[in-house]
Amino acid sequence: MAVEKPLIAVVVPCYNEEEVLPISIPKILDILDRMAVKGLVARESFVLCCDDGSKDATWKVINGLHSADPRVKGLSLAHNRGHQNVLMAGLMTVRDLCDAAISIDADLQDDPEAMVEMVEKFNDGAEIVYGVRGDRSTDTRFKRLTARGFYSFQNAMGLETVYDHADYRLMSRRALELLSRYGERNLFLRGIVPQLGLTTAKVYYKRDARAAGESKYPFMKMLNFSIDGITSFTSKPIRLIFMTGLVFLLLDLLVGAWVLTAYFTGQAITGWSSLMLSVWFLGSLVLIAIGIVGEYIGKIFTEVKGRPLYAVKEEVGIGKTL
Ligand code: UDP
Ligand code: MG
Helix, strand or coil: CCCCCCCEEEEEEECCCCCCHHHHHHHHHHHHHHHHHCCCCCCCCEEEEEECCCCCCHHHHHHHHHHHCCCEEEEECCCCCCHHHHHHHHHHHHCCCCCEEEECCCCCCECCCHHHHHHHHHHCCCCEEEEEEEECCCCCHHHHHHHHHHHHHHHHCCCCCCCCEEEEEEEEHHHHHHHCCCCCCCCCHHHHHHHHCCCEEEEEEEECCCCCCCCCCCHHHHHHHHHHHHHHHCCHHHHHHHHHHHHHHHHHHHHHHHHHHHHHCCCCCCCHHHHHHHHHHHHHHHHHHHHHHHHHHHHHHHHHHCCCCCCCCCCCCCCCCC
């Protein structure tokens, strides 16, 4: 819910980012300052740096930044748990401390100036504001092509995400509250957030090159992330196996007719007909069988997630608010 001057928490996941934090955090603080002067956000707005079990001096750097400006707060995970988990840790930490949280990567590849527009949209009533990369010209051609491929593949597999949006977004306190009810272990926030079903808005920005250091998301990690995304969200691949089995069973009839015709007209060599019929028939049976088992596994998969069944949007006369 938009409030007079919202208290904003900027959540920054950091893994081995000692080089980049001294550059990026002051920039973020500066933007918060400017917004406070304009009366867009509360002066107490802060930054939470979430150290994802870094092996370098990241935590020390965060402590240094905190001493210099207490609006920089820190959270340190005991182990490296990955971007999604550390982000969730940060968001859940600030959920009761702010009116809205903005998540942004430490390297500031996602233009921090877009935060201003995000807050404006939040003040206008949006509960989730997606940062969308309007321009990826600074990414390598390979990264652009593979990223595009992943989005299309994911959508084809039934995973709905916002195109060209990563994890740069604003979420209202209520959105965070709803998010906290998702108990799953395989987190894929880009898939969950659109499911929350609140009023959303988009902000477009230009994606920059990294301010310092190097990417922690090379191709293989991106591929793994994409497969995790699909398998955490949908059992459509299982359904595809099942459907393939059914299609093959139908094709079986045609192949059967062809094989039998060849057999009865004496065009088949000995043994070929029986072999062909059994290969096709058994092949489709095996696929169908895997598909059926898979359908049940798919059900277990959605059950164990224990996701909330619904989210109440509004109430009248009950007196409870989220
Ligand atoms: N990150 C993290 N834990 C990890 C890997 C990355 O917290 O195990 C953080 C990293 O510090 C950065 C963000 O996630 O703030 C995105 O990582 P990166 O910039 O390396 O990925 P890219 O932008 O190249 O996809
Ligand atoms: Mg990056």
